[in-house]
Amino acid sequence: MKRLLALVHREYWENKGAFRTTPMVIGGLYIVFLLMSIFTTAHFDNELYTFREAVRLLAEQPAEFRAAHGYEVMLGSSLFFTIVLAFVVFFYLLGALYDDRKDRSILFWKSLPASDTLTIASKLLAAMVLAPLIFWLVFVLTQIVMAVIASIMVLSVGENPWTLFLSVLNPLKAWSILLVSYLAASIWFLPIYGWLLLVSAFAPRIPLLFAVLPPVAFAILQIWIDFLRTFTLDSSLFGVIGEWVANSPAILTAQVQDGRGTLALGAPVTADFDHAVTLANILDRLFSLHMLIGLAVAAVFLGGALWLRRRAAES
Amino acid sequence: MIPIVSARGLSKRYGRTLAVDHIDLEIPPGRIVGLIGPNGAGKTSALKAILGLATYDGHLSVLGRNPSRERAALMEDVCFIADVAVLPRWIRVWQLIDVTERIHPRFSRARCMEYLAQTKVTPEHRVKQLSKGMVAQLHLALVMAIDARLLVLDEPTLGLDILYRKQFYTSLLNDYFDEQRTIVITTHQVEEVEHILTDLIFIRDGKIALQATMEEVEQRYTELMVRPDRADEARALKPLYERELFGRHIFLYDAVGRDRLAGLGELHTPSVADLFVATMKGGAA
Numbered sequence: 001m002k003r004l005l006a007l008v009h010r011e012y013w014e015n016k017g018a019f020r021t022t023p024m025v026i027g028g029l030y031i032v033f034l035l036m037s038i039f040t041t042a043h044f045d046n047e048l049y050t051f052r053e054a055v056r057l058l059a060e061q062p063a064e065f066r067a068a069h070g071y072e073v074m075l076g077s078s079l080f081f082t083i084v085l086a087f088v089v090f091f092y093l094l095g096a097l098y099d100d101r102k103d104r105s106i107l108f109w110k111s112l113p114a115s116d117t118l119t120i121a122s123k124l125l126a127a128m129v130l131a132p133l134i135f136w137l138v139f140v141l142t143q144i145v146m147a148v149i150a151s152i153m154v155l156s157v158g159e160n161p162w163t164l165f166l167s168v169l170n171p172l173k174a175w176s177i178l179l180v181s182y183l184a185a186s187i188w189f190l191p192i193y194g195w196l197l198l199v200s201a202f203a204p205r206i207p208l209l210f211a212v213l214p215p216v217a218f219a220i221l222q223i224w225i226d227f228l229r230t231f232t233l234d235s236s237l238f239g240v241i242g243e244w245v246a247n248s249p250a251i252l253t254a255q256v257q258d259g260r261g262t263l264a265l266g267a268p269v270t271a272d273f274d275h276a277v278t279l280a281n282i283l284d285r286l287f288s289l290h291m292l293i294g295l296a297v298a299a300v301f302l303g304g305a306l307w308l309r310r311r312a313a314e315s
Numbered sequence: 316m317i318p319i320v321s322a323r324g325l326s327k328r329y330g331r332t333l334a335v336d337h338i339d340l341e342i343p344p345g346r347i348v349g350l351i352g353p354n355g356a357g358k359t360s361a362l363k364a365i366l367g368l369a370t371y372d373g374h375l376s377v378l379g380r381n382p383s384r385e386r387a388a389l390m391e392d393v394c395f396i397a398d399v400a401v402l403p404r405w406i407r408v409w410q411l412i413d414v415t416e417r418i419h420p421r422f423s424r425a426r427c428m429e430y431l432a433q434t435k436v437t438p439e440h441r442v443k444q445l446s447k448g449m450v451a452q453l454h455l456a457l458v459m460a461i462d463a464r465l466l467v468l469d470e471p472t473l474g475l476d477i478l479y480r481k482q483f484y485t486s487l488l489n490d491y492f493d494e495q496r497t498i499v500i501t502t503h504q505v506e507e508v509e510h511i512l513t514d515l516i517f518i519r520d521g522k523i524a525l526q527a528t529m530e531e532v533e534q535r536y537t538e539l540m541v542r543p544d545r546a547d548e549a550r551a552l553k554p555l556y557e558r559e560l561f562g563r564h565i566f567l568y569d570a571v572g573r574d575r576l577a578g579l580g581e582l583h584t585p586s587v588a589d590l591f592v593a594t595m596k597g598g599a600a
Contacts, residue, residue, distance in 0.1 A: 006417035013410050014403075105403035108454075110368060111395050112418045115387035313368040 003114050007122030008130060011096075015126070018088045023135045026081055027142035034146055038153060052157040059164050067168040074174040075263050075277065076254055078139055083252075085135045085182075089127045093196035094207045096123040097309055102205075106313055116309045120197065120302065127193060128186035136179050143171065177279060178251065181265070184282045185250035191294045192244075194301030201308035215241070246270045247290065249282040317379065319344050319465050319497045320365055324373035327360045327521075334360040336521035337373065342514075344464070345494040349508055350501045351591055352518035358501045359397075361518070362469050365499075366395055378464060391420055394458045395467040400450045402442045408453065409438035415457055427460035430486070448479035455483060459491045466491070468500045472507070480507055487511075509587040517594050524594050533584050537573055539566045541580035549579050556593030567593045 012019060045051055058066065097120070100106040109119070151161035186193075196211055203210040219237040226236065245252070246267040253264045265282065268275035273285055285291060320342040327335040335357045342348055352358050363369035365377055367386030375382060380389050402411065408431075416422050431437075434452045442450060451472065458466065472480040488511050492498060500508055515532060517525040527535065541549050546564040550557070552575065554566035567585055568576065576582060585593070 003418050006414050009417075010410075010414050013407075014405055100403065103404060104398065104401045107368075107395075107397040107401040108403065110386070111366075111390060111397070112415065113387050113390035113420070114418050118387070311370065314363065314370075 004118055004122055004125070007114060007119060008125050011122060011126035012130060015092055015131075018092060019126075019131050019134050020138075022084060022088055023081060023138035026084055027138045027145075030077065030080075030142050031145055031149070034149055038149070048157055051153075055154055055157055055159050055164065059159060063168045066165060067170065069260075070165055070169045071174055072261060072263060074143060074169070074171060075178060075251060076261070077143070078178050078251060079254070081135050081139045082182075082250055085132060086250075088135075089131055089193075090196065092131065093123070093127050093193055094200050094211055096127075097197055097200040097305060097312070098203055098207045101312055110313050116306055120306055120309060123197065124193065124302075128190075129183070132179075132182035132186060136175075136182055139178070140175050143175075147171075177277065177282075180279060181249050181251050181277075181282055184286055185248050187286060188244075188248050188250075188291065188294065190298035191301065192241075194298035194305070197305040198301045198308070201305040201312065243270055243272075244290075244294075247272050247285065249285045251277055317344075318342055319378060320499075321376045322365075322374065325361065325364060325375050326372040327357070327364055327369065328372070329360075333521050335364065335371070338518075338521070338523055340516070340523070340526070342497060342499065344497050346513045347492065347498045347500070347511055348514040348516060349505070349512040349587070350499055350516050350518065351505060351587070352501075352524075353595060356518045357521040358518055359469060360521075362395075362397070362467055362499070362501065366393065366397075366467060368397075392463055393465045393467065394461050394463040395469065396454055396458060396471045397467075397469045398471075398473065400447055402450055402454055404441070404443040406442055407438070408436055408440045408442070411442070411453075411457070412438070415461075419461055421462040422457075423460045423462070427456050430456035430459055430490070448475050451475055451479060451483060455486065459486070464496060466496065466498045468498065468502075470502055471500070472502065472504065480504070484508065484511060505588045505591060506586070512587070515587065515590075517591060519595055525590075532587075532590065535570050536585050536590055537568045537571065537576055538583040538585040538589065539568065539576050539580055540564070540583070541566070545579055549576075552576070556596060 041051055042048065100109060147166070151166065154161040154164055199207050199211040215237055222236040223238075246269050248266040251263050251265060253267045254261055255264055255268060256262075263277050264275040265273070265277055265285075266275060272290065273288070274281045318341045320340060322338055322340040325335055325338040325340065326333060334355075338361065350358050350362070360369065364371040364375060365382060367377075367382035367384075367389055370383055377389060378392050382389055406414075412424060412427055415427075416424050431453070434449065434456070436445060436449050436453050436456075442453070445453065455471075472483050475483070484507060487498070500512075502508055512529055514528050515525060516523060536555075539549060539554075540560075540563050543562065543564060549564065549566045552566075552568065552571055554571075555569045556567040558565050563580075567589065573582055
């Protein structure tokens with residue numbers, strides 16, 4: 001356990017830029033945009049007259065309305081964090097078992113009494129828990145800072161931010177469901193993580209190419225054969241991966257429903273699962289047949305990655 | 316005494332080539348063994364098998380363990396420096412020490428810092444900021460701070476300048492080596508290690524060409540320098556190898572009594588480098 005934590009710590013040191021600086025930059029951008037919009041408003045809005053009116057109108061709305069909208073806005077602002085996190089994890093895993101082979105430092109890491117299984121476990125933990133946790137933490141901090149700035153603005157036009165939004169919002173609910181969805185998505189995407197680690201352990205060079213080309217070639221072949229047989233363009237590997245993302249327990253899309261915007265788990269284009277953002281729907285995916293098949297596929301890929309890693313210092 | 320390394324019929328095949336060809340080997344504790352051979356002779360392949368970095372055929376036991384199946388456990392008692400400058404370039408020295416301390420049960424931070432204090436390496440340095448020689452010093456400091464029973468050095472000083480090379484072996488011998496420990500070194504710079512070796516192993520084409528202690532080498536091999544007029548007499552005694560230097564003929568004999576040679580010319584104990592050349596170019600030893 002102590003060794004595993006030391007190895008995860010090592011991953012953090014090596015990927016500080018991706019894991020820590022990236023979400024901080026996103027959080028910083030959110031705050032900068034908020035401040036810029038405030039200054040723009042202050043510049044054109046004579047003595048903040050329009051702003052004052054808007055706050056007053058909002059204050060007249062029922063508390064449930066403000067709570068529901070506030071909740072959507074809070075969760076909705078995580079979308080950018082989530083998408084960047086996906087990119088960070090993707091490229092992190094592609095390099096995880098490749099970079100040290102390339103610069104030969106694998107010879108040093110293999111001289112330490114840590115097994116290859118432990119090494120791969122540490123890389124998975126960094127991708128599945130460490131990176132999402134840091135992104136989530138920075139997201140929460142960003143929202144706190146933004147709430148403080150918004151409160152000051154509301155105070156400046158003579159309204160009470162506590163009664164207006166602070167008391168009706170339920171930030172803990174929004175934050176915790178986001179964290180749960182991050183961790184659930186980590187498990188949901190294990191087959192893809194496994195594939196990336198396998199490629200990372202295998203690729204002689206340019207892992208990105210080896211990760212993307214085989215599935216693309218496979219899917220094109222599938223579509224072509226299907227077309228020859230039936231003259232239709234039906235489901236292929238693209239379809240399977242697309243559906244996998246659409247079914248994922250990560251909050252990925254916003255949609256307009258009954259005249260107001262709501263968020264959805266994955267993309268609400270499939271009927272396998274309920275896409276409403278609830279804890280039950282997140283867990284539903286984890287305890288599904290889909291997940292079981294996904295875990296089996298992940299096990300094969302990870303087994304392959306381990307097999308390759310054991311032999312990685314041979315030549 | 317239980318050997319540190321014990322191999323029987325150890326082989327390593329890459330495709331059609333047999334890099335290591337049925338080697339039998341025993342390395343007892345408390346020795347400094349030089350594993351010497353030309354490029355591609357199978358030294359590194361043999362070492363990788365011993366370190367659990369590669370698969371192999373045949374029987375191999377290192378400190379009583381099977382290296383291919385128990386690499387992680389084995390690395391608690393075995394240290395290695397495979398090639399110069401393989402430390403991760405992004406890491407800071409303090410992070411490297413930290414991670415080693417947390418993973419390695421026999422690592423002493425205090426001892427490592429002591430060794431580092433003798434160099435210009437500081438904890439805040441990143442490895443990529445260090446010169447090649449400083450990286451080697453850092454790696455040696457890490458390795459010497461580990462209380463291991465077997466240390467394997469594969470070309471540890473390749474590309475370093477002479478000052479670093481001398482210092483490297485001096486520290487190793489003065490501060491690290493004792494009767495409990497065993498060191499296996501491969502290097503092309505034979506002259507630099509020959510005075511610290513206790514045992515010699517020559518490898519050629521994946522086979523062991525010579526395995527002997529340095530005392531045995533001194534007893535068995537004699538170098539004889541003669542004038543040209545007596546060269547035929549010397550040749551009659553079946554030397555292993557013959558070469559010419561400044562008009563003198565130099566012969567290398569295996570197991571020919573010094574008393575039989577003394578009358579012909581000057582006698583020397585051959586250097587490891589000369590013995591190596593003779594073994595590789597001449598017949599089997």
